[in-house]
Amino acid sequence: MSLLWVMLGLMLLVVGGEFLVRSSVALSFKLNISKLVIGMTVVSFATSAPELLVSLQAALEGSSDIALGNVIGSNIANIGLVLGVTAMISPLVVDKGFYKLNWPVMMLLSVVLYFFLKSGNELSFAEGLVLFVSLIIFLFLLIKGAAKEDLSSVDDVDDNLQGTTNFRVSFWLLIGAAALYFGSEWLVFGAKEMAVSLGVSERVISVTMVAIGTSIPELAASVIAALKQEKAISLGNLIGSNIFNISSVLGLTAMIQPIAVKSKEILTTDAFWMIGFAAILIPLVFIPKRFELNRVKGAVIFIAYLVFVYTTFI
Template structure:
């Protein structure tokens, strides 16, 4: 029953998230928001909605392990699993925006999360506000840079959604909201039951099973793009979700309900958050050596292998 709840919850989150993205983009076109801003803000926020709902539901249920594990695990999976597999299929070219803005921001926000949690073992509402404000500032800088260089990737914004009726937008919003609500509730309940049945902590399930599940949409989109070779896959866009996960998902969750570190799972601060920081930090040496500004198949295999080691150590 627990596995069924987890699978059904993940499926509802994927469906709900997809409908929410469509509704959000359609509504943004109605409000005359530019395609560039939609791609960088509206789509990014909407695609983070499943992680946000899971973390918020977990925090409200008093299972902060799942809230933290979901984000830390997703950030590790985005680089080790998604980026690793994508690079094995097709090499990724690194653009300047990545190491000048995206990577420094990802490192800054990752260290900020560690210091906030390590300080008093709680991510407070004030710290949540600071993280979220940092995200807004980052997005403003990103949009300004993109307008100046005209290199923004807005392929994921579907122009056809500009013609959608108001009725459809409302229906998509309702379907998306219902899918995210019930999906997050079932996923959190299923994860708690699965953890009890398998004999591991809620945190171990959230940092592996739930994290991989919520990273499936990013993995599918990246693999399809790599296989078709229709467009260059932007490393900045792939890891941009890591910034959103911490600043938006944990930031907003902490504002609504402060997230406490469970003393029964010391590995959150002793090991796993360092795994997350290490996966982010290793991208710079990978980008430089041996072939510069490219993450190819061997580097992808290295990332994927490191991710498998992480999963093994977490579940053993």
């Protein structure tokens, strides 16, 4: 029964996230916000909503292991699972913006998060605020850099949403909000029940099954794009998702409800896996062939992820 709650919760989160993205983009067009800003801020915030609701719900219910494990596990899955599988299907070409801004910010935030959690065994309001402010700075630099490059097309934004009626925007927003609310409730409840039934901690379930579940939309989109041989698969999108997970999801959650570290494994194991997956990208991108993640490199990342999941359960 616990698995059913988890599956239903994940399904509602996917549906809610999709409707929230649509309504947010349509509303942004009505407010005459530029397509570039919509793609880099509105879409990014909306796609992080499922993770935010899950972490916030878990933190408010005192299940901080799920709140932290969801984000840390999702960041690991984005690189190990999503990036690994995608590169195994179709080699990825890496642009220079990866190591100039996106990767350094992801690496810095990953290390800062570790020290914040280690310093007081919790993520406090002030630390959450620091993380969120860092996101604002990152987005400012990102939009400023993109504007200089005069990017006329933003793949994440659907132009067809420009003529959406007010009624439809409101309807999508209501469906999205309701689906996200109940999806997060059911997922957290199911994760707790599953941990009890399997005799493992909430942290184990959250860094593996919950994290994989919240990464499925990115995995599906990336695999489909890779199979179609589309060049739109962006390493930057996955890196950006990791940045949002730490600075927005954990930052906002901690500002509403401080997140305590209950399982020592989060600091002694999971955080190091997250930092390790982030760090390994640089040598993989540059050695031996520069600016390419081929099938062999993808296989290495994916096998490392399987090792992480195996060691977490044992």
